[in-house]
Amino acid sequence: MPLAIAPLVAGCEREDRQYRADPPLLDARGAGRQYTLGERYLNNAYHLSQGKRLYASFNCRGCHFDGGGGIGPALMENRWIYGGTIADIVATIREGRPNGMPSFRGKITDEQIWEIAAYVLSMSGNVSSAAAPNRDDHMQGRPAENRQPTPPPPGDEAPKLLSP
Amino acid sequence: MSDAVIGGGLPVERPVRRRSMPEADLRDIVLGDDELHRRLERTWATPAGLLGRLSSVDHKTVGWRYMITAFVFLFLGGFNAVAMRAQLARPENKLIGPDLYNQLFTMHGTTMMFLFAVPVMQAFAVYLVPLMVGARNIAFPRLVAFSYWIYLAGGLFIWIAFLLNTGPDVGWFAYVPLSGPEYAPGKRADVWAQMITFTEVSSLAVAVATIVTVLKHRAPGMSLDRIPLFVWSMLVTSFVICFAMPAVMIASSCLIMDRLVGTHFLQSGRGWRCCPLAALVLVLRPS
Amino acid sequence: MVGPLVQSALDPHSPQGERLRDLIWIFTAVCGVVWLAVMIALAIAVWRRRASAAPEPSALERAAELRLTIIVGALVGMTAVTVLALTGLSYATQKRVLGRPLAAGMALLVTGHQWWWEVEYKDDEPARTFTTANEIHVPVGVPVTIRLRADDVIHSFWVPSLMGKEDLIPGRENSIRFTAARAGIYRGQCAEFCGAQHAHMALLVVAQEKPDFDAWRDGQIRSADDPNEPERQKGLAAFLAKPCVMCHAVRGTSAAARVGPDLTHVGSRMTLAAGTLPLSRGTLAAWLADPQGVKPGSQMPFVQLDPDELNAISAYLEGLK
């Protein structure tokens, strides 16, 4: 019975949605001083999913794509050039790195940087799977078959538009 | 005819079955009334002990349990409503935050629809229909007992999740894309979809049992135009359930597959598009 | 500020709203009469005594049976006629309200976001199109067609005094039409549950006389003026240096993002954060200081600002008339 309750209680914490970090807490997390505070983001479904939204909004996709890398390094694997803890990733986003990674200091708020960093870690499976957001639809190289536009049947002069 | 002793159980089909059986035995018409009674008592009695009582398949016991459970959920759903009304009593009240409020009203709607309204109606059917058509028990008694337990499991599942702050918060109709993986993070909507599947399995099983009871287990001489009005209404409702609930189940299964496995039933590709299956979710649409 | 806020389907200010109000009252009256009849029949059935305590099973009487059949048949027929008539009425009203596209008039594009409304004023001349948020101005007596889109989840556009509800569905485009009959401010509200801040997703429709509306539109088409006062200049500099520009646009400056509401003329609006707060310099400062306290869960993040920046930015934004 205690064994059954323990995961339930753990689940409880994951779903706690604190929309705003208290300002002193936010300040204490500057530049990787507080490693343990990252737990709040790594195991929280809400923050991870916000991070996923922001990853797209701030166009991280432009270089890193959906974690596979391209212009920037891949984020899906477990090889980190500048360290793989959440504090390292926060520092990378906030301060930038040589050879192309720009600094987002002052462009993205600290809270959001932590959320994005947590999402980046979730790509390589380094967060609790019970909290991790779904894989993206954009992962699909092309639309699913039933989503593709219907090719006109041969011999039919006017192509019909089936999409709404 | 000794069938009268057996009661409304299975008298009608008897001559047909006898012809197909070997002459050897299984026929109880040679037994005396006392022996028949004893055997029937043994067959239909509730086993002793806690486990025995829990595994009862008597329709009155199961129906009674169904009713009590449904009314407990009614009470819990009403408690949700009271909490919401307390929040709404004043403008900009700070009693309940938006997050908990959304969980509360989703739990209220879900509880009232899937854990009270449908089950309580079926509870009365389980209890009353066999008595009204003169059957000894409902058809498929084990299936009905199973449906009760799975209903209870579904109800406990969602309520424990709610008490652990993982209650669903996407409305009791759970539209995509709000309930999809992108806009409903965490396990909340998963819990909801899973609970729907539990309760729908249960209500389908009871609907099937009710239909078979009414159509096949009526007392001799009770033709369909002589069954009580209540039995008629339960028969019609059960047919409605048989046709409507699978759609709901498919919709909730599609939702949970989209969320957990990454399928694209209800959403797809770049830019969300209403796919035809989303229409199934509209079965749940309140307005 | 032209008058009190109106938000009631029973107090319509447009021909479309009047049709809907008539429909509401007809339904209420018919259903009320039916309810009354049923209750009276029920009361009679409850109070009427039986002929005897233990009645004989009624013998088959041809005449009595026929009478009962006729009564029940007539009642069923009446029920069917009532239901069909109400359904027909409902369809007819819907067709009159939504059926024909309006020939001339104004075209708007409203996009629902979590949790605010983006409003685009379309015009054949590209230079005369502009974007605003959470507040729609329309001229009185001119038919308005609003095309409705959703950016994320399903929303529903509902200004009860002017029109019925219409859903905004991602990947689809719906439309709704109305003609404001009188000047006034009409409050609308998202009518489809859309997440944490669904309750704080309101909008205002301001119906103005044509000259007032034209003046307002000319003001909105202009880019934002450069600030003159030193505090507002500081505010602009802080606005451009802070994360604000990642989401918001102010035409005439380098801020041009389209994620959040367009702020070019934010100071001219009546509300802030989709009807959550009245707009003033004090509420702007409060919203900037703690958006997640005002509207928990909204997409506006908490940005750390020192008191000078806070005051300068709120002064700058308030001056964007």
Next chain:
Amino acid sequence: MPSRAKIGAAAAILALFGAGALLIASEHPADYRGTVFAAGGPADAQTLMIRFGCATCHDIRGVAAPGAHVGPPLEGIRERVYLAGVLENTPSNLVRWIVDPRGINPKTAMPITGISEAQARDVAAYLYGLQ
């Protein structure tokens, strides 16, 4: 048939609920939505505090506004010795502070909201009225 005692108990519970509901509804704070936009609408202290954003940062009893956690609650302000840590607590100082806080303390985050002196006097009177 339920006994009289049961019916009485049910009635008592209902009465209790009703009384509670009345109690909650009786203290009905001003709702800004219907009033702040009204031309010539009430310009009482509560509406003013909503319109100028006082209630958005401060917790003020009797004023319904979304509660941000920015400034201190204004309960019991008349018992305090200093206002905002810089002014003696007198009515005229409170009015001065409400009208132009940054003129008194340039470092404060409290904005100049554009409230007039007459309006500020109304607000100050309301705040001093809070026990």
